[in-house]
Amino acid sequence: MSEQQLFKVTIDNITIEVPAGTTILQAARQVGGDVAPPAMCYYTPLEGSGGKCRTCLVEVSKGSEKDPRPMPKLVASCRTTVMDGMEVKNITSPRVKDARAGVVEFLLLNHPLDCPVCDQAGECHLQDLGYQHGSEGTRYEFKRRTFTKHSLGNYIQLHMTRCILCYRCVFTADQVTGKRVHGVLDRGDHAEIATYIEKSLDNDFIGNVIDVCPVGALTDKTFRFKNRVWFTKPVDAHCNCTKCSGKVTLWQRGNEVLRVTARKDEWGEIKKTEDGKTGWICNECRFERKNINDWVIEGPTKVSRQSVISANHYETLDKPQDTLVEVMGGRQPKMLMDIHSISDVNQPGVHLSELPGPATGKTFNKNNQQ
Structure with missing residues (x-):
């Protein structure tokens, strides 16, 4: 066997060796850090993804050892394979x-700047891209593109106005679920992700479209408006599931x-499991297993x-030592005020994980609970 x-291949003056057929983006990710271009549409587990958002554009100053001429235009690193030299x-x-910077400005032309109310805030790739490569303001003076909301079932909320048409959710439905009922309708400025006829996305693995969406277009209805992602603590966990x-x-x-x-x-991107399959x-x-047990x-x-x-995220389980008891000579501190008796938010009887939908003011209104 040969x-x-x-x-x-040399990327930003760093030379590495990669197998033939490797794309520039994959080679740059082996270097890591700022050398790796950003990507909004490319997703390694999804075959055929990439080449749409143009955020991964790079300059090839030398084509190869055999043909050292530079490429005249910037190329998409996710779709261009490396050559020797x-x-x-x-x-x-x-x-x-x-x-x-121009691509970021183009992506933000019609994208609503509703980060304060978007559930994707704090883990949005477009938000990170805008901070790293965008400008301080916008030159766009026209009305932004908007779409009517579509119902996609009990678990997934679609906000097409936030969509950047990366096609990741379409590839996921095609390749993971094997039963796709949604896609891209119309063309140009009217293109949108929809089901054409109102249908529910009810396949056993359709929830993965939430994970692959780089913006807040597809969100989890069971988590909507319940908490901010930076207030939650992510932990790795597993269970004996017969399906996946x-x-x-867990957040x-x-x-x-x-x-x-x-x-x-x-x-x-979703990690691979020990057997080499996408997780x-x-x-x-x-959606169903929201109990810690x-x-x-x-x-x-x-x-x-x-x-x-x-x-405030700690990767060790060592708790800091409480010195208040030592300072007070061994006496336990007394609670000066029971906040639960006067607060409409911090009610011990309300469990956010058990709410079927968003946590609204009605949830914490004591008059409605009586």
Whole structure:
């Protein structure tokens, strides 16, 4: 059996060897850090994804050893394979920085700036992209594109106005569920994700479209308006599920499980399991198992320090020592005020994880509970 051919490629003055057929984006991710271009539509587990958002554009200053001529235009790194001796510029190219800023501005033309009320805030790839590569203001003076809301069932909420048409959810429904009832309708400025005729997305694995969506277009109805992601604590857990791998991330607030998602890597893509398969999870694990007793906790999830989720997030289980008792000579501190008796929010009898929908003012209105 012949050895696999390796190509040398230099990305931002860093040279590595990768197998033939590797894309520039995959090679850059092996280097890591800022060398790896951002990607809004490319998703490694989804075959055929990429080439739509243009955020991963790079400059090829040298085609190969045999043909050292530079490529005249910027290329999409997710769809361009490396050649032996290729030299690529990403963050070291002013052309790339200028083009990426233009792509971000284009993506934000019709995207609503409703981050304060969007459930994706804090883990939105477009939000990160805007902060890293966008400008401070916008030159757009016209009315933004809007769409009417479509019902996609009891678990998934579609906000088409936030969609950037990355097609990830379409590929997921095609390749993971095998039963796709939604897709892209119309063309141009009228293109939208919809089911044409109002249908529910009720396949056992359709909940994975929430995980692959890079923006807040597809969100979890069981988690909507219940908490902010940076107030929750992600922990790795597993269960004995007959449908999927059962390896998930639990997003907890105290002892309550507010949300369940698949485990993701540093690029925001679903991790592979020990047998090499993509760790898609079923709807039962995602939406139905919200009791902490349903899971075996493995430990805190590793969170990037650059993420807002890392705020007050500890990866060790060592609790800080309480010195208040020692200061008071062994006496236990007394609660000066029972906040539950006067607060309409901190009611011990209300469990957010058990609410079928969003937590609204009616939930905490004492008059309605009587």
